Amino acid sequence: MGTNNQRNLFFGLEACAPWPESSLQGRMIPEESRHLTLAFLGKLDPKPLLEQLPSLPVPEPLLGGAGVCDRLLFLPERRPRVVSYHVRWLSGEAELLSFRDALFRWLLSLDYRLDERPLLSHVTVARAPFDEGKWKKEFHQLPLIAKAVHLYQSRGELTYLPLWSLPLSPAFEELSHTGEAAFAVRGKDLNELYLHAQLACSFLYPPFLDYLLPPLENESFEEMIIRLNESLSRLDEEIGSPVKALSFHGELQRDEKGLLFWEMILDI
Amino acid sequence: MLRQIGKATYLMPVEEGMRVPGLIIATEKLLKEIEIERPLQQVKNVASLKGIVGYSIAMPDIHWGYGFPIGGVAAMDPETGVISPGGVGYDINCGVRLATLPLLFEEIGEAPLKELIQRIFALVPSGVGRGHKKERGLSERDYSELLSSGAKWCIEHGWGVPEDLEHIESLGKIEGADPDAVSPTAKSRGKDQLGTVGSGNHFVEIGAVDELALADIAEAWGIRKGQLYLMIHSGSRGLGHQTCQDTLNRFVKKGYAEGLPDRQLVAAPIRSPDGEEYFRAMAAAANFAFGNRQKILHEVRVAVQEVLRIPPHEVRLLYDVCHNIAKFETHEFEGKRRRLCIHRKGATRAFGKGHEELSALFKKTGQPVLVPGDMGRASHLLVGEGNALTWCSSCHGAGRARSRVQSLKAWKGRDIKEYMESQGVTVLASSYRTIAEEMPDAYKNVDDVVLAVEEAGLASRVARLKPHFVIKG
Numbered sequence: 074m075g076t077n078n079q080r081n082l083f084f085g086l087e088a089c090a091p092w093p094e095s096s097l098q099g100r101m102i103p104e105e106s107r108h109l110t111l112a113f114l115g116k117l118d119p120k121p122l123l124e125q126l127p128s129l130p131v132p133e134p135l136l137g138g139a140g141v142c143d144r145l146l147f148l149p150e151r152r153p154r155v156v157s158y159h160v161r162w163l164s165g166e167a168e169l170l171s172f173r174d175a176l177f178r179w180l181l182s183l184d185y186r187l188d189e190r191p192l193l194s195h196v197t198v199a200r201a202p203f204d205e206g207k208w209k210k211e212f213h214q215l216p217l218i219a220k221a222v223h224l225y226q227s228r229g230e231l232t233y234l235p236l237w238s239l240p241l242s243p244a245f246e247e248l249s250h251t252g253e254a255a256f257a258v259r260g261k262d263l264n265e266l267y268l269h270a271q272l273a274c275s276f277l278y279p280p281f282l283d284y285l286l287p288p289l290e291n292e293s294f295e296e297m298i299i300r301l302n303e304s305l306s307r308l309d310e311e312i313g314s315p316v317k318a319l320s321f322h323g324e325l326q327r328d329e330k331g332l333l334f335w336e337m338i339l340d341i
Numbered sequence: 342m343l344r345q346i347g348k349a350t351y352l353m354p355v356e357e358g359m360r361v362p363g364l365i366i367a368t369e370k371l372l373k374e375i376e377i378e379r380p381l382q383q384v385k386n387v388a389s390l391k392g393i394v395g396y397s398i399a400m401p402d403i404h405w406g407y408g409f410p411i412g413g414v415a416a417m418d419p420e421t422g423v424i425s426p427g428g429v430g431y432d433i434n435c436g437v438r439l440a441t442l443p444l445l446f447e448e449i450g451e452a453p454l455k456e457l458i459q460r461i462f463a464l465v466p467s468g469v470g471r472g473h474k475k476e477r478g479l480s481e482r483d484y485s486e487l488l489s490s491g492a493k494w495c496i497e498h499g500w501g502v503p504e505d506l507e508h509i510e511s512l513g514k515i516e517g518a519d520p521d522a523v524s525p526t527a528k529s530r531g532k533d534q535l536g537t538v539g540s541g542n543h544f545v546e547i548g549a550v551d552e553l554a555l556a557d558i559a560e561a562w563g564i565r566k567g568q569l570y571l572m573i574h575s576g577s578r579g580l581g582h583q584t585c586q587d588t589l590n591r592f593v594k595k596g597y598a599e600g601l602p603d604r605q606l607v608a609a610p611i612r613s614p615d616g617e618e619y620f621r622a623m624a625a626a627a628n629f630a631f632g633n634r635q636k637i638l639h640e641v642r643v644a645v646q647e648v649l650r651i652p653p654h655e656v657r658l659l660y661d662v663c664h665n666i667a668k669f670e671t672h673e674f675e676g677k678r679r680r681l682c683i684h685r686k687g688a689t690r691a692f693g694k695g696h697e698e699l700s701a702l703f704k705k706t707g708q709p710v711l712v713p714g715d716m717g718r719a720s721h722l723l724v725g726e727g728n729a730l731t732w733c734s735s736c737h738g739a740g741r742a743r744s745r746v747q748s749l750k751a752w753k754g755r756d757i758k759e760y761m762e763s764q765g766v767t768v769l770a771s772s773y774r775t776i777a778e779e780m781p782d783a784y785k786n787v788d789d790v791v792l793a794v795e796e797a798g799l800a801s802r803v804a805r806l807k808p809h810f811v812i813k814g
Contacts, residue, residue: 094754094773249744251376251404252411278469295604299590306586309579310530313470315540315775317582318431321593321604322407338407338605340431340582341541341745 078118081227082236084111084176086169088160088196089243090142090217091276098207099156099199106233107196108225109160111173112180113188119226119236125183126224126237130175136259136332137219137241138165139272141282145212146195147205154201156208160194160217163272164244164265169219200231214282216275218244242332245273254316254339259332263325264288266333267297270319273337274305277316284308294325294335315341343372343381349401349796350730353381358602359388364396364730368793371401374785375742383410386602390415392422392611394674394681398731400688401793402740402785406430408605411687414734419669419682423608424616426592426623428684430665431585433623434630435543435576436510437711437737438661439722440638442569442651446549446809449569453649458547458769458810460644465637467814468771469540472533479532487535488520491628492635492661500536500639502654507700509661510690510708513631515668519621523580524587531580531629536636538575540772540814542779544716545641546572547810551719554802558706558724562659564804571656572720572806573637574713576665577630584626588619611682620667627666634661659722660709664689664737670698672732683732691735691800693727710800714739714787716779716811717764721791723800735800739787748783749774761811770813779813 085108092104114122140162147153162169173192180187196217199208220243223235248255256273260266267289275281284304289297301319308314316339323336343351343365351372353363363384365372380403387409388397394416403412408427415428446454466472479487487494492513495501506512538545550568553559577584589607592598592615598607609615642653667684674681683690692699694707703709710723712735727733743751757776761768770776794800 247746249747251741251744252406254745295593299593302586302590306526306530306579306583309470309582310526313468313472315469315772317541317579318586320407320427321589321598321607323604340407 078120079116080119082114082117082119083225085109085223085225086111086219087221087223088217089220090215091279092198099201099203100231101199102197102231106231107198108233109194109196111222112176114185122224123237129179131239132168132172133330135241136165136261137243138162138169139216139218139244139269142196142215142217145208155197156199156203157195157197158215160196162194164268165219213279215279216272216282242330244269248336250338253341256337258335258337259328261332263294263297263333266335270301270337274316274339278314280312281308317341347797349793353384356385359385361388361393361396363388363399365399366731366793366797366799367401368789368796371789371793379405380410384413386606387413387415389602390423390425390606390608392418394418395732398734400736401790402687402736402738404740406686408603409684409686412736412740413686414688414731415684416681416732417611419611419680422611422682424611424619424667424682425606425608425684426585426588426619427605427607428686429585429623429667430686431582432576432665433581433584434627434663435665436630436634436661436663437713438573438634438638439659439711440571441563441657441659442571442645443655444569445567446569447567454547454810455767457644457648458767458812460648461545461641462769462812464640464644465536465538465545467538467812472537479535484528485520487632488523488625488628489518490514491631495632495635500636505635505658508658509631510663513635513661515624515627517621518624518628520625522618522622523584523625527580527583527587530583531578534578534580535633536640537578538637538812538814539578540775543575543814545637545812546716546808548806548808550804551807552805554804555724558803561702561706562709563657570806571641572713573634575633575637577626578633580629581626584622588622591615623667627663660711662689662711673729685734687737688734689737690733691725691728692733693725696727710735712736712738712787712791715781715784716768716808716813717761717766717781719787720806720808721787721802722804722806723791723794724803725800726798728799731799736790736794739784739790741783742785743783745778748780749777752777752780766808767810768813775813
């Protein structure tokens with residue numbers, strides 16, 4: 074293994090959130106480079122690993138999880154060098170941990186050395202120097218979705234280059250709607266789709282996270298839309314909302330991976 | 342497949358499921374530029390509704406909505422047809438009003454106008470959740486009167502002058518409103534929102550008349566080149582949204598959506614208790630919207646008096662139009678005068694001269710048709726031509742060319758206020774996101790849209806308006 078080919082490598086989950094415009098102190102990591110580290114490999118030549126990756130066991134369906142950035146972490150605790158958002162997963166956590174276990178087993182079987190500490194779900198957004206107090210003052214909860222697993226190469230200068238990618242079906246993705254706002258929402262079942270629809274609304278307006286509803290019991294798809302609208306109404310009445318209503322447009326369908334799929338159009 | 346049948350007029354022949362053909366108003370240029378597939382599917386879906394007569398119509402600012410396309414018009418036979426909340430939209434009686442000041446832009450200069458827009462920004466709440474928190478909310482009695490009588494109630498409370506009424510579509514009141522048909526939740530959402538702009542594409546704008554096209558009509562309406570104008574775009578706020586939502590929920594639960602190509606088209610027979618109840622509630626919400634724009638204009642007049650020392654009655658309301666509404670109107674159809682229920686979702690009434698429903702001034706000229714463009718380029722003042730093919734309807738705006746997401750991404754990280762200043766437009770808003778979503782390049786060029794309307798004979802250009810100061814929601 075030639076020294077010249079060695080790169081700082083790690084597996085990470087691409088994290089997408091409505092990150093606030095950066096007016097805060099710190100060296101900000103570009104949004105497209107923000108990730109959740111799954112397995113740190115250290116300095117290695119990527120070539121052999123890239124050749125081995127086709128044999129990585131991949132679970133199906135690959136629905137990316139979704140969660141909430143619920144608090145700030147300043148890491149490491151003693152002399153913090155980075156600002157991170159802690160992620161509380163609301164869906165897909167078991168699948169994520171199971172995938173990470175499989176990834177670890179596979180890497181260990183190939184004699185890679187790993188840091189096997191439990192996963193601390195967090196996304197680093199800035200590096201020192203920063204003002205902890207200012208970050209804490211401006212913090213608010215954000216929704217977050219996982220869009221892909223990447224083998225990243227750390228390039229320095231706060232950027233990370235994906236060398237290999239495993240795309241995930243996102244819990245939701247914003248569609249280009251010329252009138253209002255629209256999302257393609259996915260879920261393994263109606264309850265997960267319902268949760269993801271709420272998180273999609275919170276992508277447009279994070280205070281919606283305080284209005285997340287308990288799971289459905291035996292409600293139909295139409296009743297689910299009615300419940301979502303009741304929640305939006307309450308939000309608009311209490312604190313105001315740019316999202317005014319959620320239309321009945323769109324049928325509940327199954328996508329090619331067997332996931333429930335709904336094209337959700339919101340009135341802005 | 343569309344077939345051209347006239348200037349800027351295309352026919353969509355009847356296909357399976359359609360009861361009537363589609364009629365698309367657009368130039369060849371617009372048809373090439375816009376994403377047309379989904380809105381045309383929606384035109385087709387609307388053509389399947391019971392009791393639709395004539396055509397399922399699309400205006401040149403058509404874009405993808407839900408249920409109806411935005412820029413859609415449909416007329417229903419009241420005896421056999423249906424009324425669809427999705428054919429009105431969530432923001433019931435979203436509309437525009439245009440007022441003029443007795444001054445030219447060049448006479449007054451930028452500094453006092455900057456002060457004026459700041460004062461309006463302070464007096465008229467705008468943006469997400471901005472209501473009149475310090476004022477007493479509307480009581481049940483207020484609601485009962487406002488929802489029944491619309492703009493007139495505001496004028497009786499000192500928020501306007503009696504002459505305003507003749508310059509508002511339907512005299513600022515939709516007949517048949519029933520305040521009791523509006524739910525307590527809807528009333529609660531609207532209670533502190535009378536006289537507020539809201540968010541999204543709503544605005545208050547100050548600008549100057551840039552060009553005159555029909556000088557005689559401009560003169561009759563008191564419009565001069567260079568004159569200052571005020572434009573207000575808002576609707577029925579949370580009350581209207583909730584009224585629409587309550588009805589959609591009820592209609593869906595009752596199974597009215599079964600068999601429709603899109604659940605959002607859900608509709609009840611006009612002559613059914615459900616259809617009649619929706620009309621009564623919708624009319625009440627529409628009256629709230631008339632009152633909302635009336636109160637905003639009042640606050641604007643207060644600001645004008647404070648800053649420019651111009652008395653309120655000299656800020657003259659030219660006209661107020663609805664562009665999300667269902668109304669009963671009489672039209673000539675198949676050789677007979679017929680009472681029809683006209684749905685206009687993102688479309689404006691455009692009665693021509695001589696129409697019996699217009700007040701004396703506009704009977705002589707045709708009604709003003711207000712077409713706001715984007716906040717950078719232009720808006721238009723047109724006169725209705727009373728085109729029978731479209732049930733006397735015209736476009737309502739420029740129509741989006743780019744989604745909110747695309748616009749936000751395109752402008753992320755850039756100083757958009759500074760950019761707009763460089764274009765000669767001062768923008769005030771409580772949200773960066775709203776400005777980014779509403780940047781001029783997110784919209785089609787309103788000049789192209791108006792050209793289509795004019796070529797098709799729906800309305801004619803009277804004046805082009807240039808915005809200089811804008812408050813966005």
